Every structure is written in structure tokens, then in C-alpha cells.
Amino acid sequence: MRWINRRPSRGATLALQCLPFALLIIAYLIGSAIRLEANPNDKLLPSLATLADTVNRMAFQPDPRTGDYLLWSDTAASLWRLFAGLGISTVLALVVGLLIGLLPLMRATLAPFVAFVSMVPPLALLPILFIVMGLGEASKIALIVIGVAPILIRDLSLSALALPREQIVKAETLSASTWLIGLRVVLPQVLPRLLTSLRLQLGPAFLFLIAAEAISAESGLGYRIFLVRRYLSMDVIFPYVAWITLLAVVGDRLIDLLRRRAFPWSELEGAR
């Protein structure tokens, strides 16, 4: 049988899926054991027991100074910023993207500008943002919006433009107004695409969030990582990185679930 036709059984699939994760963990454990053998207080690759201890302290014991459960208060602060940033970006993308995709006049006005703005490296704007908007929440949310919204807008307008011209003409022959075409022909087809590109922007959104939190904050996942970095507390950093990854994976799944539930027709096109 050709390799291209060999398919693993269900059990084998599961085992193969776990294999890279298991290799990574084993690699970590060996590296950690070697370093801890040389120096029992080594902080770079802490042992599993230390990691478990730290997770317990961060997540399930109140902080002696503030009385907060640090992992949860950090998560809440970061997720709030992330939701605000992504929410504003999505609304912006929907409005501006549809206008660009639908109306040639708006396209002429806005498309080059959005294309230009989307090329500005957002992190380079951070010092300006901090001075203009202060060190509070606004500048952190703004950074996410600046980083994510232009991409979402361009993607949405491109997918609106990619709709078959015949559909629009057909709707016009049925005497649909511009408004009605936008609402009933274009919108239902681009909304699922918007959710998909939102999924793809989760990673960059986290990047911008953490960069902003590293510079100034009093709580947040990125804040904690950059704070304990001063003390090489990898026992805090590793669990936080794993937790951020998990949050991003869950977010990705949830948005996809929302797309399939809200727009069941989008699945027919195999738009995964």
C-alpha cells in the first residue's frame, strides 16, 4: 500500500497526537534533572514538584500581600483587555470592512488608508500610545485594536469583494436596494469569515496584550511574567505560558463553535 493511503487507527491517531507533547515533557524532565543535580536551587528548569507547588500557590492560595488569588486576578485582568480589544476590532472590521467591500466610493476613500495603517508595526507605536492615552487600560486596548483591526478589516473587505459578481447582479434584478444587498447577500457570507479571521488573530492579540502589560500594569498575565522574569522564576513563567496557550486554544475552539452554531451554512463551503 502506498504511504499516502496508510491511515492510522483511532488508537494510533491518539498515540501519535500525544507523541510530540510527551517528547517535549520528557526533554524538559531530563534537562531539569541534569540541572538540579548540579544545583538543587536552580531556577531555570524547575522540577515538577516545584511547578506543582507554584501552581498551587498562584492559583489556590490567596496572596499574603493583597489577598487575591494571583492567577485568577491576572487572568481576569488580561481577558478583560483582550475581549475589549478584540470586540472593538471586530465591530470596526464589520463596519469599515463592509463599507469598503460594498461601496466603491468608500473603497476609494478608505482602502489605501487601511492598507497603509495595517503595515505600521504596532509595537513601535507603544511609546506614542502611552503618552497620548496614558499608562492605563486605554493604551493597552488601543494597542490590540491597532494591531488586529486593520488585518480584520482588510480580510473582511477582500472576502466581500470575492463574492461572485453574479449574486449581486441577481439581487439587483430582484430590485434589492444597496442596503438590502449588504444586509441579506453580503453580510451572511462574510460574517463566518470574520469569525475565522478573528480566530487567526487571537495569537497576535495575545502578543500585543503581553507586550503592553510588560511595560506598565498592576496585574495581568504578561505583567506577572515580566515581573517574575526579574527573579528568573521559571516556576511561575512556565505555568503561565502553558495557561496562556490553553486560553488561546480554548478561545479558538469557542469562536469556531460559535461560527458553526450561528452560521451553519458556512460549514457547507468547507470554510474551516
Add this chain to the structure above:
Amino acid sequence: MVPTIPFNAERDTRMSICRRTALATLTALAVLAVADPGLAEPKKDFKVAWSIYVGWMPWGYAADTGIVKKWADKYGITIEVTQFNDYVESINQYTAGAYDAVTVTNMDALSIPSAGGVDTTAVIVGDFSAGNDAVILKDGATLTDIKGRDVNLVEFSVSHYLLARALESVGMSEQDVKVVNTADPDMVGAFQTPDVTAMVTWNPMVSEIVKLPGATKVFDSSQIPGEIIDLMVANTQVLADNPDFGKALAGIWYDTVTVMASDTPEGAAARAAMGASSGTDQAGFEDQLAATKLFAKPADAVAFVTSPDLEKTMDHVRGFLFDKGLLGSGAPSADVIGIELPGGKVLGDNGNVKLRFSDTYMKMAADGAL
């Protein structure tokens, strides 16, 4: 593709075959693992990390002008001097074992390498901050006006320590303010935003910020003299196996600061060069030097490090670090890490001495015995 792993040949032979095979597959993590702390053999090649700060600029100057090479050649060793743009990263690299020595403050030496189990010796006590670190208020005349404000600073840094000591001096505590962690490169910009009204930072930021309208310096490190100390530390084991490395460091240092502190054209040129490489000019650099108590003579540094005040300072520092949970999450008391003072007296746990102040090499420099 598997990246090649730079094995240390000597270490390699000590490793079992099985471990080696496993390691070969571990790529990135294994690279971390072979950068082993406390790997002790006599060796010839040493690596020193430093970062930009007024009291450490001599190291860059010494590397550029051949002073490092002169002393390394004298002892038949090589010393690679690397400048880091990120202070914390330089300490982390040292703690991870990639460097043999690093420039660091007394507080960070205790909380990063020493708390990380890397036995560290202060080879050179270069200077202490006498005004380089400051508490600055907007629309406030005295320190007590800080009550209830948000204070922007680099959390857990010497600025945080300075704030704690400042609040103590007027009978307040950290409960009376709210600390907001802010990165040091953004301090000057941050101070110009309306919601920032109190800040603790260090030079060169302090000198920029006090020039801004409405800014008043209400407390600085000259009010706690000798507590924020700038050191050159080295791995104790490396130093014990290679005393020549310590001698070379002391030789380089005092050769350089003698030039730097002298009132001669060479001295002015050295200060101008150091000013330029720290992003200012000779005048700006000399302003910062004025807020620094530099020990240009080794005998002064020996007197400072052997005075009983050092014990009090380190007691304050370890108390602060323990308070903030920076001596390890499981640390039962500030005594968990032993700090050895010159003369052998140990502050804290005798069985876990991880930070040592030594006057050995500075004394050799003072006695002309290098």
C-alpha cells in the same frame, strides 16, 4: 533538522551514553542544560557581562581601550567582556551559568543568583548610589504628599527598595500607596501623562524627569547612603578555582577608574567616551558621577566593605526581599540565605551561604600585590 549542541568535552565524558543520546534529541532545552552553573575546573577563558549604568561604564571603556586585554595577558587568560542592553537579562544569563561574572547591585545579587542557588562573590565594590535613585512627585513638596497616590516604578528593583525605605523614614508603609509596575525606558514619557503623579526611578531618567515642569525630587538615595551598592560579582567556585580571574578583574577595574577619576586630559577623554557610550556626553556623565560615590581607591572600597554598616545594609535588604517573597516562596525567614561578610561573619544560614562579600582582591589592589 536537529541543531548541534555545544557539548563541553570534559563534561561529555562524565555523561552516560544513555543520557547523551537523550540529550541529543532535546535541542533547545538541552542547550540550556549544558550551560551548567557551578561547573568547576581551572580554565583559561572567562566571560564577563555588564550593562549600561554610570557605575559600570568603566567595564566597557576598559574593554574598548585594551585594559582588559592587558590584565588578561598578564595572567595568561582571556576575558570576553559583553555589554547587555537589558540589565535583568545579563543577571539571568550569569545565573544560568553562561557568564562567570556580572555587574549587579547588592540587592539583585542576593535575590537573583544567590536565591537561585548560585554561590556568588562580590569581587569589586565599585560605588554606591548617592542620589542616582530618587522619588519624584508631581505637584507635591514633601515626601508625605505621596500618601494615597499611584507610584510608577520598576517593581522589585532598587527603586522599590528605595520607596520602602523612604516611606519608612516618614512613618508610612507600602499600604499607603499603590505601586504600578512600569518599564524603565518608558519612565520619562510616562511622567508626562496626566495620570502619573509619583515615580521612583534612577539616572539617567531622574535627571531628565526633574527638568519637567511640576516635578519635585522628594527623596533620593543620598538619604540612605551606602545601601544601594554596585558590584562586580563572580561565581564563587570559578573564583576559587581561578584566583587569577579575580586578580585580573581587580586590576582592570582600578586601572580604569584611576584614569576615569583623574583630573587630566586622559581622564576627561575617558569620561567623554563613557558618557557617549551611555547615550549622553561628558557633562551629563559627570552629573551622574556626582550622584555616585565611586571608590576610586581600592583602600576606600576595602574600608567600606569591612565596615559594620554593610551588615546593617544587607539586613535591611534581605528583610525587604523576604517581605516581597523574593528569597523563594518557601523561605521560612530572611535567614534562609547566608551572607558572608569580610572576616567570615555570616548573616543568616551558615549552611547555605550563597552571597559573599570579599575584600581579598580589592586588598591586593590596595597593597599593589596584583
